[in-house]
Amino acid sequence: MTSLTPVTFVETDIERFAEQRGRIAILVTPDGRLDIAGRRVNRLSKGAVKRALEAKTEAGIKEGEVFTLAYPAGMAVDAVDVVCLSRNAPAEKVRAAGAALGKNRGKASLLIAAGGARRVAQLVMGAVLRDYQFNAHKTSAEAREGTIEVMCSDPEAAREAAAPRLAVAEGCFMTRDLVNEPANVLTTTEFANRLAEMESLGLKVEVLEEDQLAKLGMRTLLAVGQGSASPSKVVVMQWKGGAKDAAPLALIGKGVVFDTGGISLKPAAGMEDMTMDMGGAGTVAGVMRAIALRKAKANVVGLVGLVENMPSGTAIRPGDVVKSMKGDTVEILNTDAEGRLVLCDVMWYAQDRFAPAGMIDLATLTGAIIIGLGHENAGVFSNDDALCNAFLKAAQAEDEGAWRMPLGKAYDDMLKSPIADMKNIGGRPAGSITAAQFLQRFVKDGTPWVHLDIAGVASLKTDTTLAPKGATGWGVRALDRLIADKFETE
Incomplete structure (x- = not known):
């Protein structure tokens, strides 16, 4: 797994600045006031910091803005990054400023003169998240270099504040690594093996194989993978950090390691992007890693359905009828609407076995959600206002875009089949909504449920504030915060 840039915390020592190498970051207020570290750097640079601030303040310095003084006279550093907070x-804003520092760092070590511990956690988290690189398959890639050192008045308090945020960052890195991996590397077996390795963190991990899935009646999930040589699996990860008798939160992830569309074959253009169709499972894995690393005082179970959707002589066909674990039958009209077939069995199994206090599923489920919301927001669907609003609040706090979408009987009626209990698609109109309606049919009465369609946010072609282009790790931060806010005990 891609490792986080090493972060250390030390007491403020302004005398170090004279001989410091690499980069230094100092903090200033929006009105241009310098703290003790900033004043020392200003003196060493012969007033360069003040002159730059005076020029900037005429135009107005924005909260979170970072500007750079390259090779300042009188100092040994490559650059001084000035952070306005x-x-x-x-x-x-603090995370974004930290991300700018992480992006600027390059191979150089970075010393952040942060003053008090108050903002350190978010600043460091932003720097670490943006410093991510996925070089696993580059033969000429150079080893990652440099460290991040935080100079502050109370290193121990800063370290304690940053530890849970760094745990979440490591969860994000795991999600990004999984989503970025090519499908010939991240097979269903390799995926399961990587999840099993998290037992060393205190998770209980079970891998259910095809014979066990068949006995459980997970026929819709197995139908998706029956055209592939890669065996279908369900991985169950349990974290028991809360009260012994407290019902867990269940997180369900779609893990289609590659999606050709099956017999309903996708167009060739862009099919290479379907290595990210396991993004929901990747997010669940990242959340489970994060809560295990920070020893969350909550009971959470993560379940992921791992399959590969391939066309072959054994593949499921349009027109087939398959019975789900619940017992309902599904007429398959399009084999490229496969994610819901994976999720519905895993959701039913999760409710049967764990009777969860709430259930959240994540999936790169529909292209329709991208048409509706673009790449700024995930689609949020729910049968429970309290759980949905708690998630939306957590997503807003973590600056992860999420927008609630409707559900209703009219959309559900679009799934009626003349020969089975339901169809697996409802036609082109409201495609993301009918997909959510399909899943809602597998939510038991009384189970609070949220469905997150992350097709537009799991992997992007451009950089974002906290991530380079590629996998974003969307959802790890928001779900970790939801668990902390709503499901952790004192």
Whole structure:
């Protein structure tokens, strides 16, 4: 797994600045005031910091803005990054400023003169998240170099504040690595093996093989993978950090390691992107890693359905009828609407076995959600206002775009089949909504449920504030915060 840039915390020592190498970051307020570290750097650079601030303040310095003084006279550093943050800067601005530092770092070590511990956690998290690189398959890639050192008045308090945020960052890295991996590397077996390795963190991990899935009646999930040489699997990850008798939160992830569309074959153009069709399972894995690393005081179970959707002589066909674990029958009209067939069996199994306090599924489920919401927001569907609003609040706090979409009987009626209990598609109109309606049929009465369609946010062609282009790790931060806010015990 891609490792986080090493982060250390030390007491403020402004005398170090004279001989410091690499990069230094100092903090200033929006009105241009310097703290003790900033004043020392200004003196060493013969007033360069003040002159740059005076030029900037005429135009107005924005909260979270970072500007750079390259090779300042009188100092040994490559650059000084000046970070504009007020004492009460919003967390997303602090993270964004940290991300700018991480992006600027390159191969150089970075010393952040952060003052107090208050903002350190978010600042460091942003720097670490943006410093991510996926070089696993580059033969000429150079080894990652440099460290991040944080100079502050209370290193122990800063370290304690940053530890859970760094745990979440490591969860994000796991999700990004999984989503970025090519399908010939991340087979269903390799995926399961990587999840099993997390037992060393205190998770209980079970891998259910095809014979066990058949006995359980997971025929819709098995139908998706029956055209592939890769065996279908379900991986169950349990974290028991809460009260012994407390029902867990269940996280369900779609793990289609590659999606050709099956017999309903996708167009060739862009099919290479379907290595990310396991993004929901990747996010669940990242959340489970994060809560295990930070020892969350909550009971959470993560379940992922791992399959590969391939065309072959054994593949499922349009027109086939398959019975789900619940017992309902599904007429398959399009084999490229396969994610819901995986999720419905895993969701039913999760409710049967764990009777969860709430259930959240994640899937790169529909292209329709991208048409509706673009790449700015995941689609959020729910039968429970309290759980849905708690998630939306957590997503907003972590600056992860999420937008609630409707459900309703009219959309559900679009799934009626003349020969089975339902069809697996409802036609082109409202495609993401009918997919959610399909899943809702497998939610038991009384189970609070949220469905997250992350097709537009799991992997992007451009950089974002906190990630380079490619896998984003969307959802790990929001779900970790939801668990902390709503499901952890004191």
